[in-house]
Amino acid sequence: MLLYIHVPFCRRKCRYCAFHSLEMGTASTVRDYVETLLRELALWGDRMGGVPVTSIFFGGGTPSLLPARTIGTILDRVGKAFAVQPGAEISMEANPESLTRPSELRTLLKAGVNRLSMGVQCLDDAMLHTLGRPHRAREALDAFRAVRAAGFQNVGMDLIWGLPGQTLRQWMQQLKEVVRLRPDHLSCYGLTLEPGTPLEDDCATGRLGLPPERAQAAMFMDGAELLETEGYIHYEISNFARMGFQCRHNLGYWEGEDYLGLGPSAASTLGGLRWNNPEDHAAWTRQVDEGRVGTEAERLTPQTRVLELIMLRLRTARGLRVKAYRELTGRDFLRDHKRLVHLLHREGLLRIRDGYLRLTRSGMLVSNSILERLFEDTETLMALPVDTSATPLAKAGKAVAPDAGQIDSQTGGQIGDQTGGHAAENVAENVTGQDNPADATSAAAPPSSPPDPPAGRSHG
Numbered sequence: 001m002l003l004y005i006h007v008p009f010c011r012r013k014c015r016y017c018a019f020h021s022l023e024m025g026t027a028s029t030v031r032d033y034v035e036t037l038l039r040e041l042a043l044w045g046d047r048m049g050g051v052p053v054t055s056i057f058f059g060g061g062t063p064s065l066l067p068a069r070t071i072g073t074i075l076d077r078v079g080k081a082f083a084v085q086p087g088a089e090i091s092m093e094a095n096p097e098s099l100t101r102p103s104e105l106r107t108l109l110k111a112g113v114n115r116l117s118m119g120v121q122c123l124d125d126a127m128l129h130t131l132g133r134p135h136r137a138r139e140a141l142d143a144f145r146a147v148r149a150a151g152f153q154n155v156g157m158d159l160i161w162g163l164p165g166q167t168l169r170q171w172m173q174q175l176k177e178v179v180r181l182r183p184d185h186l187s188c189y190g191l192t193l194e195p196g197t198p199l200e201d202d203c204a205t206g207r208l209g210l211p212p213e214r215a216q217a218a219m220f221m222d223g224a225e226l227l228e229t230e231g232y233i234h235y236e237i238s239n240f241a242r243m244g245f246q247c248r249h250n251l252g253y254w255e256g257e258d259y260l261g262l263g264p265s266a267a268s269t270l271g272g273l274r275w276n277n278p279e280d281h282a283a284w285t286r287q288v289d290e291g292r293v294g295t296e297a298e299r300l301t302p303q304t305r306v307l308e309l310i311m312l313r314l315r316t317a318r319g320l321r322v323k324a325y326r327e328l329t330g331r332d333f334l335r336d337h338k339r340l341v342h343l344l345h346r347e348g349l350l351r352i353r354d355g356y357l358r359l360t361r362s363g364m365l366v367s368n369s370i371l372e373r374l375f376e377d378t379e380t381l382m383a384l385p386v387d388t389s390a391t392p393l394a395k396a397g398k399a400v401a402p403d404a405g406q407i408d409s410q411t412g413g414q415i416g417d418q419t420g421g422h423a424a425e426n427v428a429e430n431v432t433g434q435d436n437p438a439d440a441t442s443a444a445a446p447p448s449s450p451p452d453p454p455a456g457r458s459h460g
């Protein structure tokens with residue numbers, strides 16, 4: 001099982017952020033949060049009885065705002081509640097300005113945190129200011145050196161491309177500067193203008209302007225190519241890692257492993273059941289104290305399970321195992337989607353090898369369009385009788401009505417192009433009727449997966 005711990009505090013709210021986060025409150029607010037979290041941990045430990053945990057991820061918010069010794073206390077309690085496996089990945093999201101004290105960094109390391117994911121976002125002070133980030137570029141570079149000096153051997157950086165006023169040249173220069181530091185992992189997300197955020201308002205009213213869509217697509221294409229040339233494996237639409245440094249937590253999530261989320265707003269999926277903790281701290285605390293947390297779960301519908309299988313697996317370089325689709329549905333993916341698969345294959349957007357179907361980089365460029373079409377076709381097919389009674393879906397019952405409105409917000413779709421952008425353009429047009437690959441792409445979508453990823457977003 002994967003364990004996700006949501007730490008909701010931030011120094012201040014970034015201007016593009018729609019995540020659940022609060023400005024760092026008083027000491028008593030933080031103490032109350034930690035005490036409730038520990039009670040929630042104990043509750044799940046009692047319920048689940050020492051279940052093996054292969055990965056722990058502190059996300060937020062800005063988990064690095066918590067004192068290192070508090071992280072140590074939480075990890076101790078995790079160890080008492082669950083069977084944390086030897087070599088478990090223990091990740092923490094961190095903002096550069098909270099990574100300045102060597103003694104704190106050493107305490108974190110000693111507590112067991114073995115992977116840091118730094119929210120750098122960009123290396124331009126004016127843009128950082130526009131984003132409302134609480135740090136400067138210099139601090140990010142200094143913090144990276146500090147965490148290396150403290151002994152962290154697995155350090156990643158989050159970056160955002162497609163920022164207001166950003167040019168392709170600026171983005172590439174920034175990537176080169178970052179690569180010189182040799183981080184072990186890089187997450188590169190396209191900026192998402194979240195409704196209701198100040199940044200969205202600035203863009204809607206014309207005070208700020210995003211780069212042209214074709215420039216945004218080029219940022220990802222050229223950026224991905226540069227990173228691969230520099231030895232980073234492009235293992236998921238928005239993620240790159242040196243050999244052996246893929247984020248095991250997120251890989252587990254994309255592979256459909258169970259995850260338990262603790263803390264306000266955290267999502268969980270266990271044994272086919274899914275629930276979200278309340279965002280409101282008082283409501284979350286009440287649920288924990290009354291032993292009700294996680295009791296209002298929904299069983300995933302057969303339809304959701306198939307759509308998530310397709311969406312999550314096609315995000316990864318490994319791709320979708322055709323057999324997994326058959327096991328879940330009793331149907332043959334290649335037969336079900338014959339025409340589309342043929343078209344995508346012919347245009348170099350999709351490859352099939354060793355029983356796996358994966359998008360090429362060009363395919364990832366237009367992944368939103370491809371997934372949208374696959375979702376529509378799958379929803380139609382799911383309404384037809386399943387041809388075996390032995391599949392999990394048949395056992396789970398009849399498919400329910402589709403909820404196509406979730407599709408775009410859940411997919412990324414920004415990436416480089418190894419086989420020629422024109423093929424992507426043509427297929428985007430064929431699939432969706434659009435004539436612009438960037439239109440067919442959610443050039444502004446950090447990967448946010450249903451209902452909310454345990455980790456791996458463009459923030460903290």
Ligand code: SF4
Pocket residue numbers: 009010011012013014017018019020021060061062095119458459460
């Ligand atoms: S983007 Fe990250 S650091 Fe900024 S407010 Fe949101 S959660 Fe906090």
